[in-house]
Amino acid sequence: MxxxxxxxxxxxxxxxxxxxxxxxxxxxxxxxxxxxxxxxxxxxxxxxxxxxxxxxxEHDLTRVGQGKPVVVQVHDPQCPTCTALQKQARKALKGFGECDLVYLVADVTTQEGRAFAVSHGVGNVTLLLFDGQGGLRQTVEGMRQSNELDAIFKTHHGAFAAS
CATH class of the missing domain: 1.20.5 (Single alpha-helices involved in coiled-coils or other helix-helix interfaces)
Known part of the structure; x- marks a missing residue:
């Protein structure tokens, strides 16, 4: 074969x-x-x-005045400074729990966020610090670094805890 x-x-x-x-x-x-x-x-x-x-x-502004101290950032998502401030604020808030300090965002591109900012007479790149009853305690305007914000938040939380 x-x-x-x-x-x-x-x-x-x-x-x-x-x-x-x-x-x-x-x-x-x-x-x-x-x-x-x-x-x-x-x-x-x-x-x-x-x-x-x-x-x-985070965008539910009705949570202001419900018994917990609140930090509200007046924020425009198209603004690079606002985004940088948001990053620094979140970094500073890592030391706090949701039960200690509530972080909210008033987005000025929404009707609710814009109305909130107008009612408090502020523009974007602003942090508003409220007590548990909804009383405005402090306004922080402009860009801040996380270490500076951490000190501000601790003072705000300490004042709420003392009362």
Whole structure:
């Protein structure tokens, strides 16, 4: 027998993959990929819902005067100085719990935020510090660093705790 004939015989003797085996493999691949995709979508949805709730709670200005001292930042999301102040304020607030000091945002691009800022006679890049009954105790205007804000917040929280 010639060499090429032997190779042909070997090739023809190897079993061809059955259509059933390929279908089963394709099904399990599809099922695995579907499960991964569903987990990714569910995780993204869970994160989006949590982010929305945090956003909504942070922008709920009705929380002023509900028994806890509050820091409200009058904020324009398009303003780089406002964004920098927000970053510094959040950094300074890391030492406080939600039960100690509440941080809220009055977004001047919304009707509620703009009305809040107008009612207190302030513009953006401003922090308003309220006591637990909703009384305005201090107005901090302009850009501040986190260490300066930390001292201001501690004084504000200490005054509330003492009363």
């Amino acid at each position: 010639s060499k090429s004939r032997k190779n042909q015989n070997r090739k023809s003797k190897s079993p061809a993959p059955s259509r059933t085996a390929r279908t089963r493999r394709e099904f399990f691949t599809w099922a695995r990929n579907g499960a991964i995709g569903a987990a990714a979508v569910a995780g993204g949805g869970y994160f989006a819902v949590g982010s929305f709730r945090a956003y909504a709670a």
